[in-house]
Amino acid sequence: MMKTNHLLIVMLVLLQAGCSIGGASRPADFYVLSAEPGTPVTGHSTASASLSVGLGPITLPDIFDRPQIVTRPEPNRLDLSEFDRWGGDLNRDLTRVLAQDLMSRLHSDRILTHPWSSSDRPDFQVTVQVFRFDGETGKVARFEGVWRLLDGEQRCELTAHHFRFEETPAGPGYPEYVSAMSHAVASLSQEIAERIAGSTPGCQ
Numbered sequence: 480m481m482k483t484n485h486l487l488i489v490m491l492v493l494l495q496a497g498c499s500i501g502g503a504s505r506p507a508d509f510y511v512l513s514a515e516p517g518t519p520v521t522g523h524s525t526a527s528a529s530l531s532v533g534l535g536p537i538t539l540p541d542i543f544d545r546p547q548i549v550t551r552p553e554p555n556r557l558d559l560s561e562f563d564r565w566g567g568d569l570n571r572d573l574t575r576v577l578a579q580d581l582m583s584r585l586h587s588d589r590i591l592t593h594p595w596s597s598s599d600r601p602d603f604q605v606t607v608q609v610f611r612f613d614g615e616t617g618k619v620a621r622f623e624g625v626w627r628l629l630d631g632e633q634r635c636e637l638t639a640h641h642f643r644f645e646e647t648p649a650g651p652g653y654p655e656y657v658s659a660m661s662h663a664v665a666s667l668s669q670e671i672a673e674r675i676a677g678s679t680p681g682c683q
Contacts, residue, residue, distance in 0.1 A: 506562075508564070508653065509566040510564070510565060512661045513661045514576050514580050515662065517672075518584070520584055520585065520669075522676025530587050530589065530675075531587070531589035531590070531591060531599070531602050531603075532581060532585065532589070532591070532601055532631075533591045533592075533593065533595055533605070534577060534581065534592050534593065534605050535594070535607075536606060537573060537574050537577070537607040538570075538607070538608050539569065539570050539573070539609045540609065543569065543609070546564045546565055547563075547564055547565075548564060548565060548657070550614060551611075551613040551614065551615065552615055557613070560653070573612075574593075575592070577607070577664055577667065580667075580668030580669075581605075584672035585672050600632060601631035602631045603628060603629065603680060604628075604631050604634070605675075606626065607624060607667075608624050608625045608626075614645075614659075616652060616653060617648055617652070619645050619646070619647060619648075620647075620656055621645050622644045622663035622666075623644070624641075625641050626667070626670075627639045628671070630682050631680060632680065632681075633681070633682045637682075640670070642670060646663045646666075
């Protein structure tokens with residue numbers, strides 16, 4: 480009986496050792512994008528404090544809208560980091576940060592995120608189609624796509640712009656890489672805010 484117990488203990492020790500070797504070598508780190516304060520833009524559309532903007536939908540390719548942070552070391556190869564992940568849904572986080580950035584630059588609290596209530600009537604609607612949200616840690620963070628400005632009531636397209644922002648991370652790791660991505664999002668918000676400030680609601 481004692482021999483059987485000793486054998487059982489040895490087997491349990493070996494099993495535990497095997498699990499340790501095959502398991503994760505370290506706990507995962509989680510990251511979120513951050514909003515960046517900006518100077519309010521000027522223009523005739525910002526004269527009214529009641530200016531409202533509907534933001535969304537924002538669409539991300541499936542390859543980027545996942546828990547793992549995606550980098551692209553080569554044009555046709557992606558790396559997914561198992562230990563460096565987004566702290567929540569990337570699409571929602573991107574929408575949240577872009578909305579905060581627009582609030583500070585348009586000096587308006589009336590930034591509605593998609594989907595908004597049918598009773599809300601924003602003056603403008605901004606949609607964003609993302610093509611790239613990748614890069615290389617320590618080298619570059621890339622944010623590319625197309626944004627469109629629509630009249631909030633009649634939904635006609637007022638303008639459409641292709642954007643491409645590349646930011647150099649301040650360091651070699653994922654914290655600096657995510658910070659560079661946040662700066663790229665802030666640059667997009669500046670571009671959109673300036674266009675909104677110079678636009679008038681309504682379809683010509």
